[in-house]
Amino acid sequence: MGSQHLTLADPPVDGVHTGRRERKKAATRRKIADTALRLFLERGYDAVGIREVAAEADVAVTTVFSHFASKEALVFEQDEDFEQRLTKAVTERSPDESLLPALRREIHAMVRHCTADGAAPVWRMIDGSPALRGYEESMRLRHAESLATAIAAASQLRPGPAPTTTACRAIARFAIDAFSLAREAADPEATVDEVFRMIEAAWAALPTGAA
Structure with a gap:
């Protein structure tokens, strides 16, 4: 847009x-x-x-x-770019950077962009249209699946046991939901940090060394 x-x-x-x-x-x-x-x-x-x-x-x-x-896709022009940025945050992070900090940084960047001046009318339009809300939901699910695949692949390259498929999918969905919750919140950045503290606690509890 x-x-x-x-x-x-x-x-x-x-x-x-x-x-x-x-x-x-x-x-x-x-x-x-x-x-x-x-x-x-x-x-x-x-x-x-x-x-x-x-x-x-x-x-x-x-x-x-x-x-x-589709007509709905016109509103989400950079859908594929979003997806690539999320997966690259995981797969192309530096060797000394953990997965979740890299992913949180990318979610913060997304939130800053999508809550910037001028974005509010677009979100009102999306929220007011069942067709656009449905498209956004399907887009989020697709992004979460791509992100889960990237997390699983990246974890295979790190020391320690790899997380299960379910764990990767759950973490990916929580990360995508962090964006959705933040863009509706009064303090978007604080919301991202709050959600990621919960994600980090869940990830640390897994019997893996992937975090």
């Missing part, structure tokens, strides 16, 4: 490694998403159709769907 889309940061565009075609594709995607969000906020999510978004963005309807699988 431009500066308001639910993103952590715009992905860097490297002219050496990213071809002209890829840059153009990314620019088109951003234009469509920015246009859609503007229309949704101006007129209401349910009042705007895909054809109107396409016309306003000066692209074909098929172009919209080549970038976004």
